[in-house]
Amino acid sequence: MSETKILTVLGSTGSIGTQTLDVARMHGYRIKAITANMNSVLAEKQAREFMPETVCVTDESAYSDLKVRLSDTGIKLTCGKEALCETAAMKTDMVINAVVGMVGLEPTLAAIDAGNRIGLANKETLVTGGELVKAAAKKKNVDIIPIDSEHSAIFQSLMGNSQNKIEKIILTASGGPFFGYNKEQLRTVTPEQALKHPNWSMGRKITVDSATLMNKGLELIEAVRLFDVAPEMIEVVVHRQSILHSAVEYEDGAVIGQLGVPDMKIPIQLAVTYPKRLKSLSARLSLFDVGTLTFERADEETFVCLAQARKAIAAGGTAPAILNGANEAAVAAFLGGKIPFYRIGELVCECCGAVRHKAEVTLASVSEADKEAREYVERSLSL
Ligand code: NDP
Ligand code: MG
DSSP states (O other): OOOOOEEEEETTTSHHHHHHHHHHHHHTOEEEEEEESSOHHHHHHHHHHHOOSEEEESSHHHHHHHHHHTTTTOOEEEESHHHHHHHHTSOOSEEEEOOOSGGGHHHHHHHHHTTOEEEEOOHHHHHHHHHHHHHHHHHHTOOEEEOSHHHHHHHHHHTTOTTSOEEEEEEEEOOOTTTTOOHHHHTTOOHHHHTOOSSOOOOHHHHHHHHHTHHHHHHHHHHHHHHTOOGGGEEEEEOTTOOEEEEEEETTSOEEEEEOOSOTHHHHHHHHHTTSOOOOOOOOOOHHHHOOOOOBOOOTTTSHHHHHHHHHHHHOTTHHHHHHHHHHHHHHHHHTTSSOTHHHHHHHHHHHHHSOOOSOOOHHHHHHHHHHHHHHHHHHHHO
16 A cells, blocks of 8 residues: 555646546545636536645636535635645645646745645746746755656656766657648648647647647756756757657766656656655556657757757746747647747747846746746737
8 A cells, every 4th residue: 555645736627637636546645735727617526536625726717616616515715826826835745736837936936935845747837937946945955856757757767876977868859740840831730730749648738839849948948957957968859659758878878768658647656656666557668569769850940949948048047938938928829829830939939039038037037037028929919
């Protein structure tokens, strides 16, 4: 029988959130609190199953709806961004941050400040405010365990090797649904095509990010933050099968990687149980069934978001927050039918060229950078 853990799940109604609750259900973990944005129907279902102390939603109409839905349960219901931070700060064994977007930064900081261990899926937290998060975690001696599959793979490849020097990180990328497309072909792709990821079933925003390769750009920055490596030490390798989830090359030339079927429950569970591993219901990898593993270079001239992310991390300061804010706004515009797919990359590059970044990284400077970037994109949309 596994040890009982108490978890708080931020973004419990999303792709990572629901899979976290699957892991919790399997191991009999208790849930301290859950949070959602608008999905009151699923939040109610989850609340009734796991009976958390608190349910927090950010959307006001979802709050009104849930008030009625949960009125017979005695579960505390809260609403808003501040309440989200308060929820993250409730004492628990681990806070799984599975919200999407930069909105995840402040709750991450609040959770760290309260001394809670973090299982981090929300990559935008590290892209926008990585320095703040790292500094806070160091000060409070809090572990941040990555859930993003590539970063979990790197984390696992580093286990037991703290004395050893690495030369390179091999960050694998599926390439998304449009791998091999040229700029001309990208001009006519539809949201429906962009939302069809070849290997993973994920939330809408990250699925679009995978299609533009911005996801790999964000992950490159995430890896720089998590593993304290220079961006040049990270090699992006397109690996269509998503079986090798990433790897590390040591100075003796040995390459250690982590393989497995593409199933986020594996890294989610490890984040919770680390340093132990527990039995899971995930499918097993059959290398015979996979047959061939392929590795190719990414086309950064066509998929400009990845190249722009490299520029942003090289510039430092609030440049990654500008990149991220522009991308969040552009992806929302694409999903809302306001711009074609290829405009996402164009808008991100235009915005990064136009909005000046600041060297100093504070919560205020990062929030300001995010706001300016979103405003830039909004203005461009109305032209
Ligand atoms: P989803 O869109 O599926 O879920 C997002 C969650 O965040 C939902 O619970 C949603 O609530 C909530 N949310 C959305 N907007 C807000 C807001 N403004 N304030 C508070 N909560 C909000 O996303 P994913 O689960 O796919 O991704 C979550 C994070 O994990 C992302 O950062 C992504 O990059 C990362 N990640 C995801 C992977 C995956 O396989 N899905 C893999 C690796 C990383 P509601 O449902 O009510 O709208
Ligand atoms: Mg990933």
